[in-house]
Amino acid sequence: MAKLKDIAQKTGFSITTVSRALAGYDDVNPDTRRQIEAVAMGLGYQPNGVARQLRSQKTDTLGIVIPSDDTRFSDDFFSELLMGVGYATAHMGYDLLVSAQTSDDEMSAYRRIVGGNRVDGVIIARTRRHDPRIAYLQECGHAFVVAGRSAPDEPSNFPYVDVDSQDGIGQVTNHLIGLGHRHIGIILPPSEIAYTGYRLAGYQQALIHAHLPYQPHYVVHGDLRREGGRDATYNLLTHHPQLTAIVACNDAMALGAMNTIQAMGLRVGADVAVTGFDNIALAEHAHPPLTTVRQPFVEIGQHLVELLIRLIQQKPLGESQILLSPMLIIRQSCGADLPRTESP
Amino acid sequence: MAKLKDIAQKTGFSITTVSRALAGYDDVNPDTRRQIEAVAMGLGYQPNGVARQLRSQKTDTLGIVIPSDDTRFSDDFFSELLMGVGYATAHMGYDLLVSAQTSDDEMSAYRRIVGGNRVDGVIIARTRRHDPRIAYLQECGHAFVVAGRSAPDEPSNFPYVDVDSQDGIGQVTNHLIGLGHRHIGIILPPSEIAYTGYRLAGYQQALIHAHLPYQPHYVVHGDLRREGGRDATYNLLTHHPQLTAIVACNDAMALGAMNTIQAMGLRVGADVAVTGFDNIALAEHAHPPLTTVRQPFVEIGQHLVELLIRLIQQKPLGESQILLSPMLIIRQSCGADLPRTESP
DNA sequence: CTGTTAGCGCGTTCAA
């Protein structure tokens, strides 16, 4: 690869002059510039990004770490978010450094990327309770934004973008209640995930609002994957056959729920209604189509990236904690055609 | 962030010694090393990755560019590939620099990443005819691997991983023929995509093998997205109502085909059978479930990354052109329940 | 308008 030095030698000017000519400084003789530009073009000169980064102490690169070995949580969510973030990043003229964590030590990826000055800012996704990543980034003062607030009982003293999932789960639960369901189970995410509390709260609130009793044993946890939905549904339905509806806290688990229901010889949407949450594109094509809450990943990614870049560039932040309103998408998996009767 | 210099000052040793102590050289006094390590730990020292890269002239980073503005091609394929590649990359101890191209000039992203020495190697996906990216990388001698061979009539003189889609489309077409279908349409990708030729060949070959005539007007092109499948199907069915089956060359277009069929008042799988290709997870949940050919993206990503890293590290390559066998996945969307009669 | 000097943080000579 051609370097400034090569162009300097070939034109007879100094490295500095070449640098300034190509950088568009106006204290360069137009003629000199033309010569230099011609030679640069001829050599196919491309500035060395790494050297620039070292010199300027910035990378114009954002970082994101996706879980890898911890197979429990590696689902479609990250691939959707990744695309959203990727496009937004490019649109803002930044690059994206993706580091899948590989070892058992989650933080090492962050230390390498952040402490190693590889990126100007980091996006954290799927917040957990007492999230060590947030603690680390706050401590070392590095720029970061988060997809998802802290749990309800923890402070969220950082910039984030989140969907109001309490409202979302409230909406689906209400929807089920409105259809006549009285015994509604819910499959929550693992309790260490920060948003779990919001989803439980949405469920509870809807019940209270409808003067229905809250039954703690109608609440189970799944691992966010299809398998988790299957197991959880099996547990729910064997112990509580009176359930006529199940709220799954993401679409992958909703699909798992459907599998189990069918495997148990029941009819989805007739014997047991199922709803999801997430906008994993699958929901639209599920059979029967899945009533769900839409998470606009592209929009989330865009907000995250814009927020982060504003942070990096020290521009005024405006709103730095963004809560998007979820949208209930009603499809035919709720058993709307089957009015329920009260059971004791 | 703490630097070598800081540790040097605090311990009283020189930067050089600190560097060597932390790098694990054996010409360091054990006692000195302990001191230095202690201080490094205390300061939370993290080596500056950028400086290292500049010094060592390598980045331990792989690059991939995903199309962005050219909305025609930005479908689920890249998000699936990205996850596969991301995990494999991490597993090999590398990072992944994702650059979504933003401007109209596709090559600028490659020049920045590759010419700018930001990555040790690049993964190219979705090969096109006369692909300028491949020409560029060959010319500048940078390490790269490709997901997908060149078109049948062009040389593939580079390392690649591909699925034998000729065989795959042959399998689905055979499957349809075996079910009694005699008038089978096909929705191909745009002709500038390299694998289009293989898929057409697979279709033709299956027809020939069954002594069925090849009708050029049964062949149309779609843009790889749902909309493309819709339009193409509409054209096929309005001009050739005798068609009883449609082979879509990816699952997104297959879903679009289903939409159109239903919108025209026909029944998917009964009046018109549909098959796909790709392993976009959607196929499994389509209604009715879609017979399709599975592309193992995770495996592809793994092969690509391993190949590329071996290339970078100048290790023996072994097989550098890998052709994976596709697997036909039969689900119920082929109208298996409806035996056909010959039509003139 | 142009060139010299200096340094970003690190690793690798070579000499002590």
Added chain:
DNA sequence: TTGAACGCGCTAACAG
């Protein structure tokens, strides 16, 4: 066993 000097490629401050 340790340290001083050098350079990776680039840009910024200062002289001339």
